Amino acid sequence: MTIYDISKKAGVSTATVSRVLNGSIHVSEATRQKVMAVIDKYGYTPNAFARGLGLNSMKTIGIMCADSSDIYLAKAIYYLEQKLRANCYDSILCCTGYELSGKKSAMNLLITKKVDGIILAGSHFLYQDDRDNQYIVDAAKQVPVMLMNALMDAPNVYSITSDDYSSTYEATKYLLASGISDILYFYNAVSYSGQRKLAGFREAMEESGFPLDSRLIQYYSGSPEDMDAMVEHLTRLHMKGITFHGILASDDLLALAAVKYAKQTGYSVPEDFSVIGYNNSILVKCCDPELTSIDNKSEKICQHLINTLMGVLCGTEMPGKTILAGELIRRGTTR
Amino acid sequence: MTIYDISKKAGVSTATVSRVLNGSIHVSEATRQKVMAVIDKYGYTPNAFARGLGLNSMKTIGIMCADSSDIYLAKAIYYLEQKLRANCYDSILCCTGYELSGKKSAMNLLITKKVDGIILAGSHFLYQDDRDNQYIVDAAKQVPVMLMNALMDAPNVYSITSDDYSSTYEATKYLLASGISDILYFYNAVSYSGQRKLAGFREAMEESGFPLDSRLIQYYSGSPEDMDAMVEHLTRLHMKGITFHGILASDDLLALAAVKYAKQTGYSVPEDFSVIGYNNSILVKCCDPELTSIDNKSEKICQHLINTLMGVLCGTEMPGKTILAGELIRRGTTR
């Protein structure tokens, strides 16, 4: 069933059918009715490829993420998809993995598929070395590229991010104010936002006059699903005689591991030991006591991102950088 | 830059360029090199719409899920996407929500977009009333439809599911064998697999000669993210004087709530109270003690599903139903 069939059955030209299909004003009500009747009768739907060929767009946005099963990214993807659909856009999802090569090839693939824009969900897409970010700059020459939780300066690249620096800064100050000064920073990502978080911690510590002990900045390099390994990482530090009575973690799962460690070691939480997580994910409820965590306003970020993207696609001038404040949500693991 | 430009610059016909592009054998090595040189020089990539128009396929599979941020579905989507990509297929993701209308419109949208197949991830897509499943039957007239964790009889519909019935049956037997007979079944979904799980529980109880107490089959209807409400649901039962010393939950989050309830009520787990979850998700590690859970072999299901789909797309005859066994993973919440 094509537009030709419909036009024949309705006794009009294909142009008229096309006009009806696209809600053009320049069709008499009578013919519109006539055409619609035929369309409904045969359940005709236009061929998206043919339409795409002419319009050079299929109203589709590519979403890239390293791993869609990451609890935080999964939520973000959900929000993005919902809000895109509300704007009559589809999304093609690409899980790229954490390697640069996978990201490059996914990017090429999306451009080949003629998506109208690309969203990079998560800060893993930005590298220290500018040359490694060239793939983003190149892609932006073809379609707008949206960075979620990262910040970059390039034409046609738009960044929307949470203010991770200030969030960890505030959280650290909060721990310090509660009387804990031997705070361990526990992280597992050296991504852009990972660096900002760490910088916020460092600044708060230094500003408060506490000498930074490099042994209290711990990078966990194991699998993000292996909680036992995380706990063991901390236990090993304890064995070595490194002491700390608070942990600021770069995500909630690490924080859960921290709580587990504290309990195993004989501390009671939050009386002798405080823990703060990051993301304010569902995991905060899976902790006993419930986890204090930094809410980075994921949904708000996604909303801004989509609004910006829609603006760009309409040709409106849009801000290249948007930074939103996070919020510390206090629960049972801090006093 | 089109195939015409390339053909002109390379001094060959568009057909030859097309052949090179598609790796046809019928091109001399010399011309292949010549054409490739031009393609590389100008960084040309073929227009996917035009290709799709001719071939009537863009090598894309639609994935529908109610909520991609569901911890279990997120994992499944990740597996599906990876395995599709390995087979040179893209995926369009549609989060439909839990309403039938959302599912129908997503389905129509995917068909309009000419996907080559549709995957329904999760058992929420199947309804009790056959008329409500007509949208699946209709879609299957156009493209193969794959059901993940559901079972349905219809032409061009392929079901791949875990044997939920046997899994809960075995888990119940296991609890009974450990000396607990006042077992509460705690669930939150009346989906197809939800019913199978419940049926397995029922059968095991009846077979063992324990009268089924309907008060020990509890449906939680609140938000899947509101753990407090889940705990409260159980606490209320306890207040009413309904006693139980074991809980079999239809997913891990409910099971976590069950553990929380047990602790709050003064039971020690697993000495006086046992809990078994479902999905063997990352949440099992977030529990103290770690959660015994049924592993429904999500990755295996996804692998089978994609294999079946690829077979169907190649025109191979494929089994309409595949049922895979689950496995009870014993951890700290059972003795």
Next chain:
DNA sequence: TTGAAAGCGCTAACAC
């Protein structure tokens, strides 16, 4: 308000 017809960029059947 409507119709005729020229693209859009690619593939594949057919001819050489």
Next chain:
DNA sequence: GTGTTAGCGCTTTCAA
């Protein structure tokens, strides 16, 4: 092994 050309189904200008 290579070229010619007719579609694929839709949109959109230009005429009427």
